[in-house]
Amino acid sequence: MIYKNNIFWWSRDNKGKTVRYICKGKNKYKCPAAIVVNNDLKEIIYESEKPHNHVPITDAQIKTYLAFQNLKRALKAIQQIV
Numbered sequence: 789m790i791y792k793n794n795i796f797w798w799s800r801d802n803k804g805k806t807v808r809y810i811c812k813g814k815n816k817y818k819c820p821a822a823i824v825v826n827n828d829l830k831e832i833i834y835e836s837e838k839p840h841n842h843v844p845i846t847d848a849q850i851k852t853y854l855a856f857q858n859l860k861r862a863l864k865a866i867q868q869i870v
């Protein structure tokens with residue numbers, strides 16, 4: 789998911805319908821940022837106080853990323869039909 793121009797990856801499901809996401813930059817930059825999302829309300833309920841240690845992505849990069857995700861989803865759907 790994207791939050792404040794940063795890409796977050798699923799990390800783990802917590803008890804109580806919340807999901808923890810960690811910044812995509814964790815591998816590359818050891819970025820400490822993480823968020824916890826309420827899965828039902830799709831709202832951020834916790835944001836780590838540790839800031840990102842890298843620059844956020846641009847709006848153009850977000851568009852590219854989302855387009856790529858949609859493409860991957862579409863390919864997966866086709867594979868399931870075939």
Ligand SMILES: [Zn+2]
Binds near residue numbers: 811812814820842
């Ligand atoms: Zn980060």
